[in-house]
Amino acid sequence: xxxxxxxxxxxxxxxxxxxxxxxxxxxxxxxxxxxxxxxxxxxxxxxxxxxxxxxxxxxxxxxxxxxxxxxxxxxxxxxxxxxxxxxxxxxxxxxxxxxxxxxxxxxxxxxxxxxxxxxxxxxxxxxxxxxxxxxxxxxxxxxxxxxxxxxxxxxxxxxxxxxxxxxxxxxxxxxxxxxxxxxxxxxxxxxxxxxxxxxxxxxxxxxxxxxxxxxxxxxxxxxxxxxxxxxxxxxxxxxxxxxxxxxxxxxxxxxxxxxxxxxxxxxxxxxxxxxxxxxxxxxxxxxxxxxxxxxxxxxxxxxxxxxxxxxxxxxxxxxxxxxxxxxxxxxxxxxxxxxxxxxxxxxxxxxxxxxxxxxxxxxxxxxxxxxxxxxxxxxxxxxxxxxxxxxxxxxxxxxxxxxxxxxxxxxxxx
Ligand SMILES: [Zn+2]
Numbered sequence: 233x234x235x236x237x238x239x240x241x242x243x244x245x246x247x248x249x250x251x252x253x254x255x256x257x258x259x260x261x262x263x264x265x266x267x268x269x270x271x272x273x274x275x276x277x278x279x280x281x282x283x284x285x286x287x288x289x290x291x292x293x294x295x296x297x298x299x300x301x302x303x304x305x306x307x308x309x310x311x312x313x314x315x316x317x318x319x320x321x322x323x324x325x326x327x328x329x330x331x332x333x334x335x336x337x338x339x340x341x342x343x344x345x346x347x348x349x350x351x352x353x354x355x356x357x358x359x360x361x362x363x364x365x366x367x368x369x370x371x372x373x374x375x376x377x378x379x380x381x382x383x384x385x386x387x388x389x390x391x392x393x394x395x396x397x398x399x400x401x402x403x404x405x406x407x408x409x410x411x412x413x414x415x416x417x418x419x420x421x422x423x424x425x426x427x428x429x430x431x432x433x434x435x436x437x438x439x440x441x442x443x444x445x446x447x448x449x450x451x452x453x454x455x456x457x458x459x460x461x462x463x464x465x466x467x468x469x470x471x472x473x474x475x476x477x478x479x480x481x482x483x484x485x486x487x488x489x490x491x492x493x494x495x496x497x498x499x500x501x502x503x504x505x506x507x508x509x510x511x512x513x514x515x516x517x518x519x520x521x522x523x524x525x526x527x528x529x530x531x532x533x534x535x536x537x538x539x540x541x542x543x544x545x546x547x548x549x550x551x552x553x554x555x556x557x558x559x560x561x562x563x564x565x566x567x568x569x570x571x572x573x574x575x576x577x578x579x580x581x582x583x584x585x586x587x588x589x590x591x592x593x594x595x596x597x598x599x600x601x602x603x604x605x606x607x608x609x610x611x612x613x614x615x616x617x618x619x620x621x622x623x624x625x626x627x628x629x630x631x632x633x634x635x636x637x638x639x640x641x642x643x644x645x646x
Pocket of ligand 1: 384385386411445491492
């Protein structure tokens, strides 16, 4: 099957700019990019407005799909449908499910469920330690069953175990995604103290590590201090840390309760500076859906997390469009290109180039819409973005040439 996108405003990685051009897709790949392509037998998508821009499909390095064990919060099916709506064409699902992604049999079963239920590809992360206990390396990790490992939700307290993990990752060329939280601290230092320790390990073992959902200026200072070892780390922060600070938190509203917590405006500015300095080089949702009952407890008892797939891009676009900090091009690198590189899949995704998978998202940058709970497809309605006006909404997501999400009011001429 062939699809022809006519006169799209397309971000082309090759020229590093947007160009009005046509795009021919065949058998799930981009086969031709150029002006005035004629193909009478292809299905034609006409994109006539300049405010609709075509970007490579987003790749999320950090989300929670809650399956197995917590499908009242989310499932592989509902999560991937929500992610497609957010413009995503690939996800890394964390392994703190119930049971956790530690034993080979559970891991294999989950891969089968993904095969059956997911509407976009999911890379299932294994846990680093067995059952997230931080004591020994997991069976899944020892058997090298995934490409990505994480104990997300907890930091690995034992330095010796962390060192072993880095050595094994190096042997297998695996990606470690690290949730940095040193339990001896209850404030922002929990993150930065462990980040400093793990950067030392990365340097000592000469193997790069990925630090996820960085939140504090202390952490940014540590990244800057290690600038000369830039090839030994990659990092992400989240849309909610870039959009909100502690100043925005509505007292007792558990939708703002997230780990790591929202910090000061100075911390937020430091994260932006780190993005500008290319020390934080990706944005991950940390999509963490929870049920109403769980979030409706008092602030101390309620679980941490924000349901993030559907608002991730519009949140960043709304907050930073027209700002001197970063441009739409930077957002493309943060949402697509760099995550593809970190996952080692950049030869086939992460940018719009001939020969690559036809994964794309069309953004309407004029469309402004209030976030309503009833519009959220995810089972998790726990988000402080409800009631906020955002723009830059995804109106169509394509995975390997197939439309996996289309806004009913997009009025694309198909
Ligand atoms: Zn985490």
